[in-house]
Amino acid sequence: MAAKGGIQELQEAVICSVCLAYFNDPVILKCGHNFCRSCITQYCQESETSPPYRCPQCREPFQEGEFQPNRVLRNVVEIAKKIPAPSGERACEKHKALLQLFCEVDQIPICLVCRESRSHRDHPVLPVEEAAQDYQEQIQRRLEILKKERDEILSYKSNGEKTSQELLKQQKTGRQKIVAEFQQLRQFLEEQERLLLAQLEELNKEIEKRRDEYVAKLSEELSSFSSLISEMEQKCQLPASEFLQDIKGTLSRCEREKFQNPGAFSSELKWRIWKSSQGNASLETRMKEFTDSLSSSQQLDKANVTLDPDTAHPRLILSADRRSVRWGVTRQDVPDNPERFDTVPCVLGCEGFTSGRHYWEVEVEVEVGRGHCDVGVARESVSRKEWISFTPEQGIWAVESREDQCWVHMSPAQSIPFPPSRGPRRIRVYLDYERGLVAFFDAGTGDPMVTFPPASFAGERICPFFRVSAGVRLTLCP
Numbered sequence: 167m168a169a170k171g172g173i174q175e176l177q178e179a180v181i182c183s184v185c186l187a188y189f190n191d192p193v194i195l196k197c198g199h200n201f202c203r204s205c206i207t208q209y210c211q212e213s214e215t216s217p218p219y220r221c222p223q224c225r226e227p228f229q230e231g232e233f234q235p236n237r238v239l240r241n242v243v244e245i246a247k248k249i250p251a252p253s254g255e256r257a258c259e260k261h262k263a264l265l266q267l268f269c270e271v272d273q274i275p276i277c278l279v280c281r282e283s284r285s286h287r288d289h290p291v292l293p294v295e296e297a298a299q300d301y302q303e304q305i306q307r308r309l310e311i312l313k314k315e316r317d318e319i320l321s322y323k324s325n326g327e328k329t330s331q332e333l334l335k336q337q338k339t340g341r342q343k344i345v346a347e348f349q350q351l352r353q354f355l356e357e358q359e360r361l362l363l364a365q366l367e368e369l370n371k372e373i374e375k376r377r378d379e380y381v382a383k384l385s386e387e388l389s390s391f392s393s394l395i396s397e398m399e400q401k402c403q404l405p406a407s408e409f410l411q412d413i414k415g416t417l418s419r420c421e422r423e424k425f426q427n428p429g430a431f432s433s434e435l436k437w438r439i440w441k442s443s444q445g446n447a448s449l450e451t452r453m454k455e456f457t458d459s460l461s462s463s464q465q466l467d468k469a470n471v472t473l474d475p476d477t478a479h480p481r482l483i484l485s486a487d488r489r490s491v492r493w494g495v496t497r498q499d500v501p502d503n504p505e506r507f508d509t510v511p512c513v514l515g516c517e518g519f520t521s522g523r524h525y526w527e528v529e530v531e532v533e534v535g536r537g538h539c540d541v542g543v544a545r546e547s548v549s550r551k552e553w554i555s556f557t558p559e560q561g562i563w564a565v566e567s568r569e570d571q572c573w574v575h576m577s578p579a580q581s582i583p584f585p586p587s588r589g590p591r592r593i594r595v596y597l598d599y600e601r602g603l604v605a606f607f608d609a610g611t612g613d614p615m616v617t618f619p620p621a622s623f624a625g626e627r628i629c630p631f632f633r634v635s636a637g638v639r640l641t642l643c644p
Contacts, residue, residue: 177263178278180243183223184209186279187261189243193233197226200236268297337614394419469524471515471630471642476505477550478513482634488516491632492639507550515630518546520623525596526630527609527643532569537637540564541593543604544631545623556633563604563618564631567593574616590615592643595630599623609643 182189184205191203199221201209210219210230218227247262256265256275263277271289280286292300401409401416472488483494491513502508528541540556542564548554549561556562557575566573567590592609605617632640 176242176249177246180239180246181261181263181279186283188247189239192236192239192243194236194239195221195226195228195233197221197224197228199223200239201233203233203235206233266294267291268294270297333616340614467522467524469517469519469526469630470644471517471526473632473642474505474514474516474629476503477507479507479511481511482513484513489644490639490641491634493634493636505550509551509553510633511635512540512631512633514544514546514632518627518629519597519599520625520627521599523596523598523600525594527592527594528632529592529641529643530567530590531639531641532567533637534569537635538566538568539635539638539640540566540631540633541640542595542606542631543597543628546627546629548631558618558621562631563621564633565593565606565615572615574618576618597628599628 180189181187182192182200182202182205184201189200189202192200193203193206194200195206201222206222209222213219218229220227257263258265258277258280261277261279263279265275265277267276267278267281268274269276269280269286269289269291272286275294276286276291281291398416398420473484473491475484475488478484478491478500480497480500481494482491483498484491493511500506507513530539530541532538540562542556542562544563545561547561554560554562555575556564556566557577559577564575566575572590590608590610593615594607594609596603596605596607598604602621602623603617604621606615607613608615634640
C-alpha cells in the first residue's frame with residue numbers, strides 16, 4: 167500500500183497546475199514553481215497587466231524570460247510516465263494517473279487530475295472502492311432475482327419438454343394409424359380406377375364403332391341426294407320440249423320418301439353411357455362404405471367461412487370480400503354495437519355451427535420478427551367487452567401462431583409449445599360438433615398440430631374465431 171501511495175504522489179507531483187497534464191518541457195520560476203514552457207508563455211501573452219507578471223500559484227512577480235529549463239524535473243516526468251499502474255488497477259488514459267474516484271454524474275472512474283478539471287469539478291464523487299461496493303450490492307440483489315427467474319424458466323422448459331414428448335408420442339401413434347388407413351384407401355381407389363377406366367375404354371370402342379357406321383350411312387344418303395339434285399338441276403336447264411319428256415318419271419323421282427335419321431346411338435348404348443357417367447357417384451358410395459369401415463373415418467363438410475364486420479375490433483381492417491383481415495394503424499370509427507370486440511383485436515366468422523362436422527383453412531402471413539395471431543373457434547357467447555384468455559374455459563379453442571413456433575392454451579395456467587419449429591403458413595381447423603372436438607392441422611403438410619379434449623357445446627352456436635396483432639394478415643382459403 168505504501169508503494170502504491172508513493173507512486174500516486176510521484177505522478178501527482180509531475181502534473182502542471184495550468185494544463186493539468188504531465189509537464190511538457192518544464193521551466194522553473196524564481197519562486198520555485200514549475201510550469202510547462204508553453205503554458206507559462208501563453209499565460210504571459212494572455213495577461214491583462216504589463217510586466218512584471220505574477221506566478222499563477224504564489225503570485226510572486228517575475229519577468230518574461232526569467233524562467234529557466236528544469237531538466238531534472240523533465241527527467242522525472244519521463245520516469246513517471248513509464249511507471250505502470252499497480253497490478254489489477256487501471257490508469258487514466260489522458261493523465262496516466264490511477265483511477266481513484268468515481269464520478270456519480272457521468273458514472274465513470276476518474277483520476278485526481280480529472281477531479282480538478284472543468285468536466286468533473288462540480289460533480290459529486292466517491293472513492294472507487296466505496297462506489298464498487300454499492301454497485302456490487304445492487305448487482306447481487308438483481309442476480310438473485312435473475313437466478314430465481316432462470317430456475318422458473320428451467321422448470322417450465324422441463325415440464326414443456328415432458329408434455330411435448332407425451333403429445334408427440336400420442337401424435338405418432340395417431341399418424342401411424344392414419345397412414346395405414348389411407349394406404350388401404352389408396353389401394354381401394356387404385357382398384358376402382360382400373361375397373362372404371364376399363365369400362366370406359368370398352369364404351370369408347372363401342373361409341374367409335376357406332377359413329378363410323380352412322381357416318382357411313384349418312385354419307386351414302388348424301389351421295390344419293392346430291393346425284394338427284396344434280397340431275398334435276400340439269401333437267402331444268404333443257405328446252406321446254408325436251409324438259410317435258412318423261413316429266414311424270416322426273417316428278418316421281420323427286421317425290422322419294424323423306425330421309426329418316428337412323429340414330430347414331432341406341433337407347434341401350436345411351437343408358438350404358440349415362441350409367442358410366444354415374445361412376446363418380448357410385449364410387450362415392452363405395453368410398454363411403456369403405457371409409458365407414460375405418461375406425462377413425464370422418465365425413466367433413468368444407469365450410470365457406472367469411473368474416474363478420476359487426477364483430478370486428480375497430481383496429482381490424484377487413485377486405486371487401488370479407489375473407490381477409492389485418493391490423494390497422496388507426497382505430498376506425500365504427501358503431502359500438504354489442505357484438506363488437508372492443509378490448510381484444512378479434513373477429514368472428516359469419517357462419518356458426520350447431521351440428522355436423524366441418525373444416526376450413528386459414529392462410530397466415532407474419533412479418534419477420536413481429537406479430538402473432540390466434541385461429542380457432544369460439545362460443546357465440548364469448549365476452550366481447552373485456553380482456554379474455556384464449557382458453558376453453560373462456561369459450562375459445564384456438565392455436566397461437568408466431569413466426570417460429572405455435573402455442574396452445576389449454577388453460578390460463580397452461581400454455582404448451584408444440585412442433586413444427588416454424589409456425590405453419592396454412593392452418594386447417596376441424597370441428598366435430600356432436601363429439602365436442604376441435605382439432606388443428608398443418609394444411610401444407612397434413613401433419614396434425616393439436617386436438618383439444620372433448621367439450622360440451624350444449625346446443626350453443628360455435629363460430630370461427632380469429633385474433634390479429636400488428637404485422638399479421640389472415641386470409642380464409644376458398
